[in-house]
Amino acid sequence: MVTDPVTGTLLAQDSRSYTPPPRLRAHVSARDHSCRGPGCQIPATRCDLDHDHPWPAGPTSAGNLSAKHRRHHNLKTTGLWHATHHPSDDTLTWTTLAGLTY
Secondary structure, three states: OOOOOOOEEEEEOEEOOOOOHHHHHHHHHHHHOEEOOOOOOOOOOHHHEEEEOOOOOOOEEHHHHEEOOOOHHHHOOOOEEEEEEEEEEEEEEEEOOOOOOO
16 A cells, blocks of 8 residues: 555555455545446445456556446446546546447
8 A cells, every 4th residue: 555645645556466455445435435337326345346458467556446336347347348447536437338428
């Protein structure tokens, strides 16, 4: 875990394994608050933490994880929808198979 020495803000917490450690899970859940799927309000604590860029090519890190409840996670995993995580502002852009973006 890397923090800012002045503010104490979490800057990075990565894991070499597929499964996020508890502190990373807590951080991503607090950051996301709810499922990152379009219009979804399922609390992040009840969601899967999904690698936006698939593991192991994509790291197990806050910049590559987002909370998705099982339906949105499966839409992405099966390739029906695509999620792009923008780590600079933690936004997520969803693109459907039909080309619609959210």
